[in-house]
Amino acid sequence: xxxxxxxxxxxxxxxxxxxxxxxxTKGSNMKIxxxxxxxxxxxxxxxxxxxxxxxxxxxxxxxxxxxxxELDTLIVCGPVPTGVWMEARVIGVLNFNxxxxxxxxxxxVPADDRDSGDSIxxxxxxxxxxxxxxxxxxxxxxxxxxxxxxxxxxxxDIDEAKKIIEESIARWNNKK
Numbered sequence: 773x774x775x776x777x778x779x780x781x782x783x784x785x786x787x788x789x790x791x792x793x794x795x796x797t798k799g800s801n802m803k804i805x806x807x808x809x810x811x812x813x814x815x816x817x818x819x820x821x822x823x824x825x826x827x828x829x830x831x832x833x834x835x836x837x838x839x840x841x842e843l844d845t846l847i848v849c850g851p852v853p854t855g856v857w858m859e860a861r862v863i864g865v866l867n868f869n870x871x872x873x874x875x876x877x878x879x880x881v882p883a884d885d886r887d888s889g890d891s892i893x894x895x896x897x898x899x900x901x902x903x904x905x906x907x908x909x910x911x912x913x914x915x916x917x918x919x920x921x922x923x924x925x926x927x928x929d930i931d932e933a934k935k936i937i938e939e940s941i942a943r944w945n946n947k948k
Contacts, residue, residue, distance in 0.1 A: 775811035796829040835940035838874030859883040864895035865933035867925040
């Protein structure tokens with residue numbers, strides 16, 4: 773398996789297009805994580821089935837968020853298998869705190885979505901109900917093990933997402 777942090781860049785993030793790698797498939801309760809040190813995926817834990825991921829979950833290569841992990845993505849489309857990478861358009865960000873650390877989720881859609889005709893261009897296109905479901909998931913998915921350790925802080929637009937991506941790239945570059 774390729775080391776995604778070596779073979780991929782973050783993408784053309786200034787124009788709101790990023791490379792993202794899928795860790796968890798939409799609908800899965802398997803918490804699969806990229807192990808940067810070993811350059812492979814690992815099963816970190818099995819979540820309760822009631823907390824299956826509401827969308828595909830991944831990361832942007834060559835980035836580090838405030839929590840020390842690659843910057844997360846929420847990939848809005850049908851289920852995509854673990855290990856697949858894609859170019860994706862940034863449409864916003866979920867601001868999130870996990871156990872005291874900033875753990876942003878950049879919301880993206882496939883850069884070429886012919887099924888929808890590339891009709892999703894902002895968070896508003898997903899509707900309030902989608903945002904409520906995602907908020908509920910991330911506010912509660914750790915409640916059975918570590919209640920009260922996660923908190924959704926709100927949503928941000930494309931410009932806010934790009935700022936977070938830029939900061940995460942700088943953090944990656946400064947770790948060398």
